[in-house]
Amino acid sequence: MEAKIPVVDFEKLSSDEDELKKLREACEKCGCFRIMNHPIPLTLMADMKLVAKHLHDLPMDIKIRNKLAILPDNGYVSLSVTSSIYEGLAISDMHTSPHAIEDFCSELNVSNHHRFLYFTIFSK
Structure with a gap:
């Protein structure tokens, strides 16, 4: 069932x-x-899906550059035998550091177009 x-x-x-x-x-x-019945606009949800797809479509050698400043052993989490449906990237200090999103984008060589989407979404 x-x-x-x-x-x-x-x-x-x-x-x-x-x-x-x-x-x-x-x-x-x-x-x-x-x-x-949530207040999140459909356009923002569509942009968030594009951002997530773009991040997870990045080549592995780029994704593994994602490290957290606070916990350097954390950041990118790859698919594994124990976690075959979860893959994650992380931004540390997003609300306390004005450069967190820019650092994240730089780590991952994000294009200007996608940087605009990230800044639009993550700064809300």
């Missing part, structure tokens, strides 16, 4: 205790959920 991904209504979160409980259970039991 296929597991259903929980659906959480963003508009109800501030006023409905049952919706908060649903969100808590989704995080604890499933680790993911779908959110509806």
Whole structure:
């Protein structure tokens, strides 16, 4: 039997205790959920998907340049036998360092076009 991904209504979160409980259970039991009635514009969501696709399509020799300033042994996480569906890149100090996004883009040789998207998305 296929597991259903929980659906959480963003508009109800501030006023409905049952919706908060649903969100808590989704995080604890499933680790993911779908959110509806959120204020995120469709254009921003489309841009975020483009950014994510571009980052994960980068060649491996470029992705492994991603290191965190705070924790140098962290940063890029590759697909592995134990994590065959998760791959990640990280930006450290994004909210405290004005140069964090630029450093991230420089590490990964990001084009000017994609830098514009990153700055637009990550600075919101």
